[in-house]
Amino acid sequence: MIDLSKDDETCLAETPSWTNEFNHDRFYCHPENEEILKNYAEIAGLASACDIQLIYDELKTAHRILDVGAGYGRAIEALFDLGYKGEIHALEKSENYCKRLAELFGNKITIYHDDVFAYSTDKPFDVLLSLWCGIGDFTPGEQLGYLRHLYDLLDDEGTLYLDTSTWCIQSVNTEYVNTNTEYLSEQFYLISEREYLAQGYIPTINEVKACAKCAGFRSIKVIRYKTDTYRERFLYTLIK
Numbered sequence: 727m728i729d730l731s732k733d734d735e736t737c738l739a740e741t742p743s744w745t746n747e748f749n750h751d752r753f754y755c756h757p758e759n760e761e762i763l764k765n766y767a768e769i770a771g772l773a774s775a776c777d778i779q780l781i782y783d784e785l786k787t788a789h790r791i792l793d794v795g796a797g798y799g800r801a802i803e804a805l806f807d808l809g810y811k812g813e814i815h816a817l818e819k820s821e822n823y824c825k826r827l828a829e830l831f832g833n834k835i836t837i838y839h840d841d842v843f844a845y846s847t848d849k850p851f852d853v854l855l856s857l858w859c860g861i862g863d864f865t866p867g868e869q870l871g872y873l874r875h876l877y878d879l880l881d882d883e884g885t886l887y888l889d890t891s892t893w894c895i896q897s898v899n900t901e902y903v904n905t906n907t908e909y910l911s912e913q914f915y916l917i918s919e920r921e922y923l924a925q926g927y928i929p930t931i932n933e934v935k936a937c938a939k940c941a942g943f944r945s946i947k948v949i950r951y952k953t954d955t956y957r958e959r960f961l962y963t964l965i966k
């Protein structure tokens with residue numbers, strides 16, 4: 727698999743047969759996906775947004791937060807529930823989720839219906855969220871570009887909070903639900919639910935660190951935490 731001793735983008739040269747675009751077309755763009763995703767959030771122990779609670783002390787002083795790949799608004803709802811007073815922006819590629827976000831939050835948030843790579847701004851953010859292993863929707867080769875792009879969306883000194891599940895440990899739904907996540911290797915997985923398919927790649931800590939360093943982040947911290955269903959995950963704090 728990947729050579730962890732290499733500390734640059736050459737370690738991400740694998741070329742799987744899927745792309746982030748495929749995941750959108752085969753999985754996220756379908757309206758039924760919300761129900762599927764909410765069920766996964768319950769199983770993963772993320773439904774009550776313990777990830778947001780974990781970092782809320784740091785988030786509460788942020789002025790402008792961009793939730794990258796905001797989905798059905800799990801993290802945004804938690805920010806409101808916890809009393810966050812700053813601006814909330816949501817970037818989401820799926821039209822269905824954008825409609826859902828508009829229904830749920832109306833003009834309390836700003837929604838960008840776009841692909842993350844197509845989105846740019848002249849008003850960078852002090853905080854970006856890329857939670858629930860959002861990076862895993864991108865292939866190893868795309869992940870460095872993803873972090874580089876997020877770096878560019880941040881203010882000087884801005885912070886990216888990035889979550890991943892653990893690799894090696896079977897996570898969402900394999901233990902509790904009649905297995906529809908198949909591990910093709912320790913890090914590559916395939917989710918098949920009804921007629922929908924998504925593929926992903928969970929980067930190791932060393933891979934996240936190498937990518938973040940290549941992207942330009944000056945400080946990289948990681949904590950291991952347990953969700954409400956005692957699943958272990960990693961939460962990275964990457965400072966520009």
Ligand SMILES: C[S@@+](CC[C@H](N)C(=O)[O-])C[C@H]1O[C@@H](n2cnc3c(N)ncnc32)[C@H](O)[C@@H]1O
Nearest residue numbers: 754795796797800818819820841842857858863
């Ligand atoms: C696993 S869900 C996570 C949702 C949300 N971040 C959360 O923590 O609840 C991943 C989301 O990222 C979105 N997404 C995937 N690729 C994207 C891209 N290239 N641009 C924008 N959004 C994307 C998907 O449509 C999906 O809603």
